[in-house]
Amino acid sequence: MFERFTDMSRRVIMRAQEEAKSLGHSFVGSEHLLLAIAQSPGLASSVLAEAGAGADRVRAEVTSRALHLDDDAALAAIGIDLGAIRASTTSVFGEDAWRGEPTWTELAKQVMQDAYEEADALGATYNGVVFVGTEHLLLGVVRHEEGVAGQVLSALRVDVIALRKAVADRVNDVLELRSVADGEPIEQRNKAVMQRVGKLGPEDRSRIDEPIRELDRIRLDAWGEVVAGAGRAPKAELVDAYIAKLRPAVEATERALQHAGF
């Protein structure tokens, strides 16, 4: 399923796992997804912050809502000794058998399925393939008022219907900005550079790996700022700032390509 997720969404998924771990929770639920979304730069977190659900407030709610009962204790209450199961399992399969990521709750798995549906419904496609962005994950989260994330949002008095609309509006703003940026000459040069790079073999490619990675990073960051500012700052201003950051990185990569003789 994750192959349809954008890089940013994958980072959110990993971050949700880390959040669960650092809170000492043995599972990853919708609340950890929400917390991860609220902390990842982009459209979804800025909509959340504007709705009064910034990362700090979400974290405070998630922490106060936790039952402080881990799986060991919950299972002990019904007479299951998780420690014994763990011990017998690791004695046969080794310590690694019990390591690994915390498991996802059924609801969180459903949220990820729903995120895909939301992306499909919003027409988030690239070359005809649906991709799931963090905004779609957020729309998946808010579908479930029964989940812990739903309770958190309700405690923070977030109007879910207004939030859905805000996401849709911002998606439209971003799509417009994208088409403006695509018309800029520097974006064309960037595409041309990437095409040239795409034709290189792995060995040649490794020689210019550094400027390429730098270009990638700068482009993602700069675009992230456009997305965060969409709907709040004038379009021309956002695109100009994006181009100003992209230009030196594209030029550096062009020089690197030339220098390497490609």
Add this chain to the structure above:
Amino acid sequence: MTEATELAAQLGTKDPRVGLQAVAALRRLLDRLEQLHVDNARDSGWLWQEIAGALGVTKQAVHAKHAQRRRAQGKEEN
């Protein structure tokens, strides 16, 4: 006993929060054990249909649940 275990014992299973959380925890435990034992069976050369038979589920169900995960984890050839 850890602090949390004591808490659980005090609350007892009459408390729906504890009871329901225990069921959810059990489901996660089941997921984890299923992965482990499906992996073990595959690594021991079992066919998907043999695993499905032992689990009492359809071959499609076990394949959908585990084949892609194992490929993603590099445990299975395409």
